[in-house]
Amino acid sequence: MIISDWMMPEMDGIELCRKIRASGKKTYSYIMLLTAKDKTSDLVEVFEAGADDYIIKPFKPDELRSRINTGERIVKLESEHHELQQKLIRNNKKLDQALENLKATQSQILQSEKMASIGQLSAGVAHEINNPIGFIGSNLDALSDYMKDLDTLMGHHRKLSRVLEKSGPENLSDEVKNQIKTITECEKDIEIDYLMEDIPELLNDCKDGTKRVGRIVGDLKSFAHPGNDKQMLFDINKGLESTLNVVNNEIKYKATVTRDLGEIPLVEGFPQKLNQVFMNILVNAAQAIEEKGEIKIQTRKEGKDVKIFISDTGCGIKKENLSKIFDPFFTTKEIGKGTGLGMNIAYNIIKDHKGKIDVKSVPGKGTTFEITLPGK
Numbered sequence: 001m002i003i004s005d006w007m008m009p010e011m012d013g014i015e016l017c018r019k020i021r022a023s024g025k026k027t028y029s030y031i032m033l034l035t036a037k038d039k040t041s042d043l044v045e046v047f048e049a050g051a052d053d054y055i056i057k058p059f060k061p062d063e064l065r066s067r068i069n070t071g072e073r074i075v076k077l078e079s080e081h082h083e084l085q086q087k088l089i090r091n092n093k094k095l096d097q098a099l100e101n102l103k104a105t106q107s108q109i110l111q112s113e114k115m116a117s118i119g120q121l122s123a124g125v126a127h128e129i130n131n132p133i134g135f136i137g138s139n140l141d142a143l144s145d146y147m148k149d150l151d152t153l154m155g156h157h158r159k160l161s162r163v164l165e166k167s168g169p170e171n172l173s174d175e176v177k178n179q180i181k182t183i184t185e186c187e188k189d190i191e192i193d194y195l196m197e198d199i200p201e202l203l204n205d206c207k208d209g210t211k212r213v214g215r216i217v218g219d220l221k222s223f224a225h226p227g228n229d230k231q232m233l234f235d236i237n238k239g240l241e242s243t244l245n246v247v248n249n250e251i252k253y254k255a256t257v258t259r260d261l262g263e264i265p266l267v268e269g270f271p272q273k274l275n276q277v278f279m280n281i282l283v284n285a286a287q288a289i290e291e292k293g294e295i296k297i298q299t300r301k302e303g304k305d306v307k308i309f310i311s312d313t314g315c316g317i318k319k320e321n322l323s324k325i326f327d328p329f330f331t332t333k334e335i336g337k338g339t340g341l342g343m344n345i346a347y348n349i350i351k352d353h354k355g356k357i358d359v360k361s362v363p364g365k366g367t368t369f370e371i372t373l374p375g376k
C-alpha cells in the first residue's frame with residue numbers, strides 16, 4: 001500500500017500513480033493520495049490517474065486507520081482475483097493440451113483404420129501373387145538345369161562339325177558340306193558364344209527378381225497376418241544363427257559378419273516371428289552397406305533381460321528419419337526394392353513380446369539396433 005502526498009517536488013502524486021499503473025506489476029499496489037485540495041475536479045483527477053483513495057488534509061488518525069483497513073481488504077480481494085485468473089489461464093492451457101491430444105489420437109485411429117484396410121488388401125494381393133511366383137521360381141530352376149543339358153549337347157554338336165571340317169572337304173558329300181556351312185553361319189548370326197554365356201546370367205537375374213518379389217509378398221503377408229507359429233521357450237542365439245543361414249545369400253557379398261553371442265536366458269515367444277525381426281534388421285543392414293562393410297551381432301544378459309545388438313557400417317539414418325523408420329510404409333528405398341514394412345513388423349513383434357526396440361545411427365558411419373526382451 002502506497003500512501004503519498006499529492007504535491008511534491010520533481011514528481012507529484014498524480015504522476016507517481018500513472019507510473020505505477022503503467023509499470024504493469026503483477027501484484028496490486030493500493031494507492032492513497034494525501035492532499036489539501038478538495039474540489040470535485042481534483043477528486044476526478046486523482047481517480048483517473050489510477051489512485052484508489054484519497055484523504056483531505058488535515059485528517060484524524062482514526063479516519064486514516066479505517067481507510068487503510070478498507071485498502072487492505074481491497075488488496076486481498078485483488079490478489080485473490082489475480083490467483084483465480086492465473087488458475088483459469090492454467091486450466092485453459094491444460095484444456096488446449098487435452099484437445100491437441102484428442103486430435104492426435106483421433107488421427108491415429110483414422111490412420112490405423114486405414115492401415116488395417118490397406119493390410120487386408122495387401123494380404124489378398126500377396127496371396128494371389130504367392131502362387132504364380134512359386135511356379136515361376138521352380139520353373140526357372142528347371143530351365144537352368146535344362147539349359148546346362150542343352151549347353152552340353154550343343155558342345156557335342158559343335159565338336160562334330162569341327163571334326164568333320166577337319167577331315168578334309170574331299171571326304172565329305174556336298175550335303176554334309178552345305179550343312180556344316182549352314183551351322184557355321186547360323187552360329188555367327190546368333191552370336192552363339194555370347195548367347196551361351198548370357199542365358200545363365202539372365203536366368204540368374206530372373207531368379208533373384210523372383211526371390212525379391214517373394215520376400216515382398218512375405219513381408220506383406222506377415223504384415224497382415226500374425227502367422228501360425230507357436231509360443232515356446234526360445235534360444236535367441238540359435239535363432240540368430242539360423243536366420244543368418246537364411247539371409248547369408250543376401251549379405252555375404254556385402255558384409256563380413258562377426259558374432260559375439262553371450263550366455264543368455266531363454267525367451268518365451270514365437271520363434272518364427274522373432275527370426276523375422278532378426279531377418280528384417282539383417283537385410284536392412286546389408287542393404288545399407290554400399291560396397292563392403294561389417295555387421296556385428298551381439299547378445300548379452302542384463303538383469304533378467306536379454307539384449308540383442310545388431311550393428312552395421314552402412315549409410316546410417318538421417319536424424320529426421322529416425323522417428324519414422326518404424327512407421328508402416330516408410331521407406332527411403334526405390335520403388336520395388338523397399339516396402340517400408342520390415343521395421344514396422346519388427347516393432348510390432350517386439351512389442352507383442354513385451355520387449356523394446358531402439359535404434360541409434362550416425363549418418364555415414366552406421367546403425368545399431370538394440371532389442372530388449374524379457375528373459376525366462
Ligand SMILES: Nc1ncnc2c1ncn2[C@@H]1O[C@H](COP(=O)(O)OP(=O)(O)O)[C@@H](O)[C@H]1O
Nearest residue numbers: 284285288316325331332338339340341342343
Ligand atoms: N540398418 C539400416 N541402415 C540405414 N537405414 C536403415 C537401416 N534399417 C532401416 N533403415 C531405414 O528405415 C527404412 C525402413 O526400413 P524397412 O521398414 O525395413 O523398409 P524397407 O527396407 O523396405 O525400406 C529404410 O528404407 C531405411 O531408410
Ligand SMILES: [Mg+2]
Nearest residue numbers: 280284342343
Ligand atoms: Mg527392410
